[in-house]
Amino acid sequence: MHSDYDVLVIGAGSAGLSAALTLGRCRRRVLVADGGPTRNAPSGAVHSFFSRDGIRPAALLHIGREQLAPYPTVEVREFKITALTKLAQGFEATGQNGQGHPTKATARRVLLATGVDDVLPPLPGFRELWGSSVLHCPYCHGYEVRDQPLAVYGQGKAVAGLALLISRWSADVIIVTNGPGHLTDYARQRLRRQGIVVREEPIARLVGTARGGLRCVEFTDGSYIERSALFLHPPQEQRSTLAADLGARLTGKGAVWVDKNAQTTVPGLYAAGDMVPGQQQALLAAASGSKAAICLNEGLTRAEVT
Incomplete structure (x- = not known):
């Protein structure tokens, strides 16, 4: 044929x-x-x-x-x-x-x-900031946000591993889990030794800057943490x-x-x-x-x- x-x-x-x-x-x-x-x-x-x-x-x-x-x-x-x-x-x-x-x-x-x-979380700000300051690959984007305050989103073993990896680029890393993090005691110990804080409050939204970057992660209780970028493995x-x-x-x-x-x-x-x-x-x-x-x-x- x-x-x-x-x-x-x-x-x-x-x-x-x-x-x-x-x-x-x-x-x-x-x-x-x-x-x-x-x-x-x-x-x-x-x-x-x-x-x-x-x-x-x-x-x-x-x-x-x-x-x-x-x-x-x-x-x-x-x-x-x-x-x-x-x-x-x-x-x-x-x-x-x-x-x-x-x-x-x-x-x-x-x-x-x-x-x-990529299937992003259905929360305000994730899609809008995707590719600029909501990022998936530290090898692609970690150097550009080095030494800045960073967040890592997720739960369980995957988020712990990603956060520990991200700590290669910044000493200021916080995990946000949007509810229970489902982290083992061993994972929490490893994160503490690296100085990585875990925040398990429900997230309301990501707030961006006028130039399209990330300004902060806002929780449903009104509190927030200022971050320059957020990594996740969606x-x-x-x-x-x-x-x-x-x-x-x-x-x-x-x-x-x-x-x-x-x-x-x-x-x-x-x-x-x-x-x-x-x-x-x-x-x-x-x-x-x-x-x-x-x-x-x-x-x-x-x-x-x-």
């Missing part, structure tokens, strides 16, 4: 564009389907990205697209895919183009790079249901399971970036996309030279 493309890459973030670059250099016919803004779009900068530390997320993606231009077999276009159908020899994707018109494409293989969404959910709709295996945490070659449990369907298990960072997503592209090309080559 003839397909429009060798590989359909769904997602135009770091993982998707990196995969497209590698595949373009392999002279593969590639369509990158851009379905909208990336997860890190609200962030002021991308950090710890070799050669691009501090670049704005949109600027990084612009460079990524520019560097695809020399490769004539690679196409990037707006294409919000709503359904992916397994065919005898590939896949068919259907959805809408940038003008909202129905469109479709076929490909021998598909690489999902659709990412995840739950995540897949941005797209395409993998699950095809019956791909998910992990217990909701990530799309892949083998050592970046392939899901659906033959011909690959996945890369934040949507698969592992640490999450733009540079790591780009590396994941490149690795998946190599595996894709080698798999296609084996099928072609039998």
Whole structure:
């Protein structure tokens, strides 16, 4: 069966564009389907990205697209895919183009790079300050708020571990749990030794500054603590249901399971970036996309030279 493309890459973030670059250099016919803004779009900068530390997320993606231009077999276009159908020899994707018109494409293989969404607490201020002073990754943003008064939000073992990690960047760290913290005695001892205070009062809201930063965490009793930034590890959910709709295996945490070659449990369907298990960072997503592209090309080559 003839397909429009060798590989359909769904997602135009770091993982998707990196995969497209590698595949373009392999002279593969590639369509990158851009379905909208990336997860890190609200962030002021991308950090710890070799050669691009501090670049704005949109600027990084612009460079990524520019560097695809020399490769004539690679196409990037707006294409919000709503359904992916397994065919005898590939896949068919259907959805809408940038003008909202129905469109479709076929490909021998598909690489999902659709990412995840962070599920933030339903409290005033969290969404509004997300990416500026409500942060998820100390490796991405810890240096910018070093030596400032910081808060860490959450409960249980996870919040204790995150707070102890954050103390590498600041000696003034307070945990806010929004109710019972569900911390073990051992966790509380470790936090006390590090000088980390735990506040278990219910939270009313986060109060921002006129410039979009965090000013304080306000509790329901009217008291507050002044903080410059707040870190949390929010739950995540897949941005797209395409993998699950095809019956791909998910992990217990909701990530799309892949083998050592970046392939899901659906033959011909690959996945890369934040949507698969592992640490999450733009540079790591780009590396994941490149690795998946190599595996894709080698798999296609084996099928072609039998």
